[in-house]
Amino acid sequence: MASETIVSGKKSANPDSAESAAPKRVAKALLDWYDSHARDLPWRVGPKARKLGKRADPYVVWLSEIMLQQTTVATVKPRFARFLKRWPTVEDMAGAPLDDVLGEWAGLGYYARARNLHKCAVAVAKRGSFPDTEDELKTLPGIGDYTAAAVAAIAFDRRAVVVDGNIERVVARLFAIDTPMPGAKPEIKARANAIWPDLRSGDFAQAMMDLGAGVCRPKTPLCLICPISAACDAYARGDQEAFPVRPAKKPKPYRKGAVFALSNGRGEMLFERRPEKGLLGGMLGLPGTAWTAGEKDESFALAPVKAEWARVGEVVHVFTHFHLTLDVYVASAPKGFRKSSDQQWIKPEKALLPTVMKKAVSITQA
DNA sequence: GAAGCGTGGGT
DNA sequence: TACCCAAGCTT
Numbered sequence: 001m002a003s004e005t006i007v008s009g010k011k012s013a014n015p016d017s018a019e020s021a022a023p024k025r026v027a028k029a030l031l032d033w034y035d036s037h038a039r040d041l042p043w044r045v046g047p048k049a050r051k052l053g054k055r056a057d058p059y060v061v062w063l064s065e066i067m068l069q070q071t072t073v074a075t076v077k078p079r080f081a082r083f084l085k086r087w088p089t090v091e092d093m094a095g096a097p098l099d100d101v102l103g104e105w106a107g108l109g110y111y112a113r114a115r116n117l118h119k120c121a122v123a124v125a126k127r128g129s130f131p132d133t134e135d136e137l138k139t140l141p142g143i144g145d146y147t148a149a150a151v152a153a154i155a156f157d158r159r160a161v162v163v164d165g166n167i168e169r170v171v172a173r174l175f176a177i178d179t180p181m182p183g184a185k186p187e188i189k190a191r192a193n194a195i196w197p198d199l200r201s202g203d204f205a206q207a208m209m210d211l212g213a214g215v216c217r218p219k220t221p222l223c224l225i226c227p228i229s230a231a232c233d234a235y236a237r238g239d240q241e242a243f244p245v246r247p248a249k250k251p252k253p254y255r256k257g258a259v260f261a262l263s264n265g266r267g268e269m270l271f272e273r274r275p276e277k278g279l280l281g282g283m284l285g286l287p288g289t290a291w292t293a294g295e296k297d298e299s300f301a302l303a304p305v306k307a308e309w310a311r312v313g314e315v316v317h318v319f320t321h322f323h324l325t326l327d328v329y330v331a332s333a334p335k336g337f338r339k340s341s342d343q344q345w346i347k348p349e350k351a352l353l354p355t356v357m358k359k360a361v362s363i364t365q366a
Numbered sequence: 367g368a369a370g371c372g373t374g375g376g377t
Numbered sequence: 378t379a380c381c382c383a384a385g386c387t388t
Binding site for chain 3: 068069073141146164165218249363
């Protein structure tokens with residue numbers, strides 16, 4: 001049992017393992033590596049500036065962390081710059097209409113993040129500043145275990161054990177934890193806690209993430225240049241890629257639906273705001289049928305108006321939990337057509353849309 | 367605890 | 378092509 005090993009202090013097979021050797025040595029090795037190898041990221045206060053006393057702006061840290069949830073650094077970089085330029089402070093964002101924030105978020109996915117981003121900004125502006133403890137941060141919308149710990153550590157220099165997907169992988173390998181995910185989470189958190197330093201908690205978190213992203217990668221980790229390979233149980237066994245252990249994935253089902261692109265005489269197209277809850281919640285989209293399993297829905301019953309609809313093609317899109325094929329129909333608005341109150345005429349090239357809707361609109365333009 | 371919730375890039 | 382995955386949160 002791994003827990004018994006901790007309690008008894010029994011030596012593992014690897015004499016330099018993080019378990020038997022001083023955990024402090026692992027932390028120091030990683031922090032030293034971070035001092036010379038930290039990625040230069042727009043939302044980050046690097047180790048050098050930190051040592052000169054520069055503090056990270058909690059708003060900047062929070063904004064970047066929300067954007068980075070399940071989203072790559074490369075995707076976030078340019079979008080983060082736009083957000084920060086448009087809303088330089090949390091008060092600025094709190095004062096903006098929700099639809100502006102959703103529009104700026106369009107294309108980034110997981111749109112609950114954008115709704116919660118705005119809700120959180122309003123809450124923080126109301127209370128005056130970001131809370132500086134994990135527990136208080138966790139009460140805010142969109143902030144869970146990971147983000148609360150990350151903001152507490154990075155923005156407020158609190159000792160907080162930050163565990164994201166990168167750190168999960170690093171720790172699982174470091175201690176060769178073979179419990180399948182997500183069951184291994186408590187053990188991983190405990191092991192991370194055991195090596196977590198009291199000082200430079202935020203730098204350590206970012207060092208672990210940089211290591212996971214660039215060295216301790218999911219596939220073909222670069223163990224030969226890893227600063228903590230001497231302490232790594234998985235490396236000692238030669239099966240780094242086996243960790244963490246993941247259960248087999250379920251196949252994604254297929255769904256079909258149709259959307260209807262109605263044009264007026266001014267180069268505008270009819271869009272409607274989607275319901276707050278659920279898929280693409282709160283975002284603009286084309287009117288359409290429900291997306292259901294099985295064969296395509298040939299019915300035009302749900303078209304926004306009786307018109308001369310022409311099918312222009314289909315778009316294929318993959319969501320987290322299903323494949324979608326969307327038939328796309330176009331028509332010109334008949335004389336006397338009146339849109340409903342939840343609909344709006346927008347020039348399609350100016351509409352801020354989720355990607356699947358952007359795809360649908362784009363095939364009506366050719 | 368499992369399911370719902372996006373998208374783009376890499377292999 | 379199809380699959381994998383990326384600084385997760387909410388219900």
